[in-house]
Each structure stands twice: as structure tokens, then as C-alpha cells.
Amino acid sequence: MDASVQPSQSTSTQPTVVLVHGAFADASSWNGVVERLQRQGCTVVAPPNPLRGITADADYIASALHQIDGPVLLVGHSYGGAVITNAATTASNVVGLVYVCAFAPDEGELLINIENGSTDSVLNSALVQLQYPAGQGAEPAAEFAINPAAFRETFAADLPAEQTAVMAATQRPVAVAAFTEPSGPPAWKNLRSWAVVATGDKAAGADVVRSMADRANAYIIELEGSHVIMISQPDAVTDVILAALREVTEAGYSSVPRPRMATEEERRRGGVGTAAGTGINASQS
Numbered sequence: 001m002d003a004s005v006q007p008s009q010s011t012s013t014q015p016t017v018v019l020v021h022g023a024f025a026d027a028s029s030w031n032g033v034v035e036r037l038q039r040q041g042c043t044v045v046a047p048p049n050p051l052r053g054i055t056a057d058a059d060y061i062a063s064a065l066h067q068i069d070g071p072v073l074l075v076g077h078s079y080g081g082a083v084i085t086n087a088a089t090t091a092s093n094v095v096g097l098v099y100v101c102a103f104a105p106d107e108g109e110l111l112i113n114i115e116n117g118s119t120d121s122v123l124n125s126a127l128v129q130l131q132y133p134a135g136q137g138a139e140p141a142a143e144f145a146i147n148p149a150a151f152r153e154t155f156a157a158d159l160p161a162e163q164t165a166v167m168a169a170t171q172r173p174v175a176v177a178a179f180t181e182p183s184g185p186p187a188w189k190n191l192r193s194w195a196v197v198a199t200g201d202k203a204a205g206a207d208v209v210r211s212m213a214d215r216a217n218a219y220i221i222e223l224e225g226s227h228v229i230m231i232s233q234p235d236a237v238t239d240v241i242l243a244a245l246r247e248v249t250e251a252g253y254s255s256v257p258r259p260r261m262a263t264e265e266e267r268r269r270g271g272v273g274t275a276a277g278t279g280i281n282a283s284q285s
Contacts, residue, residue, distance in 0.1 A: 015070065065087060078103065203226075
């Protein structure tokens, strides 16, 4: 069964984990992670992301956050990272951010400019432009989809071809406005952040994902894999979320940025972003 919105009634001190999907996908992209988190006793919500533009999508996700009782650890994949960056600024119950192959824009930045600055991303060459109705009397609005012929190489090169063919056929287009609308004040300036960087990310681009995570003072974990690392390596991504969950719980949910990056010694041990006691042992880049 697909991951979907399940309104939380939990009064536990452990935060609810909210998973926000990105463009060209839906909440089912988190299914493997949801199953693993639930086996660990976590309360999980994976709401639909409308994919109509940063402001509208952030407002929608913020509304979902406001209806959750208690603290929230907010996780975003790809474009979902830009959405959580904005949504968390108006949701006082968010205690931490986890970016998975995700954008973490600063105020005023456009995702289209960030993508154009990537040398790792091939997304622009794989996009096809479509139209959708923008309301009675209005001109049709534009949206992007990934050319099915380029979907696997661009989006999910480490998954079987049969699986990516299904993903290409069921992809959800994203409004052009999502890439051309300026981002607002970023929540990562006031919240602890973690970031999973997939070294083979050709959609968002591993280079810009890493750069934005570094700027956000996120604790960076690098894994070998594609843009949909939460599908191809759900165990590793779940471990990162669980580690973040433990830390924000132990820290008492104080809203201050995480001060430390992985040390060179940790990198030499083979765990980029490995932290003592977290159980993370990510692949070295």
C-alpha cells in the first residue's frame, strides 16, 4: 500500500517523521523508508506534495504540519527539500530537517539557476514541457516531465529497468513555477540539518546538493547511488533519519544549527558523515 497521509494523534515525546516527496514522484517513493521506520516504532506521515510551486506547496505542507500533535522531524527529497526549507519557517513544531538528494535554497534563489549551475545534472536535457489548466479564463500553465526514454539514466540509474519503466509511466509532472519562483527565508538557518548526498545523482546534481548542504551547515552523509537513493538504499536512508531522530530527541528539540561536519578521520574510516553512536556507516565518496 502506498505511503499516504495518516493524521497523527500521538502524544509521544518522539517526533513524528514527515516525509515530503519531490518532483516526478509521489509519496509512494518513500514506501521502503516508511516500512522500516514503522518497524522501529516511529510515527510517520508522507503527505502528497502538490508540485505546483514553492509557495503553494510550502503552504500545503505547512498546513499538514500544523495538524500534527507534537514535534516533527521534516524530511524532503529533491524538490521536496525546497518545500520543507520554506514550510518549516511557519511551523513551530519542526525540530530538525533531513535533506535527501535535496535542494536547500537560500532566500531569493531560483531552482532553475541552481540547476543551471550544476555540472553533474543532466536533467535539463531530459525534460519535456507539457501544459495544464490554470483556471477558467486563464491561459494554460506549463509543467515539466522527464522524457521516459531518459528517465532511468537521469533519475534512477541504480534501479532495474523494469522498475524505472513503471516509474516513468507513473511520474507526476511539476509546474515550471516550482523552478522559477524565488525561495523564501530558509528554515535551515535555525534548525539542525542532515543531508544525504548520492554521488551518482544526475537529476538534482550531486555537486549542487553537496554545496547547498555544506552552506546549510548540515551533517553530510554521502552514499553511492542515484537520485532516488531512498528507493535503492532504504536501509541507509532510514539509518540517517533514525540518527537525526535520536539527536533531536536527546537535544530537547532546541532550534540551533548542528555545528559539526564529519572530520577527516571519520572520512578515512569509510563513513562520510559517520557519527559515533548513530549507527551510520555510509560509503566513502
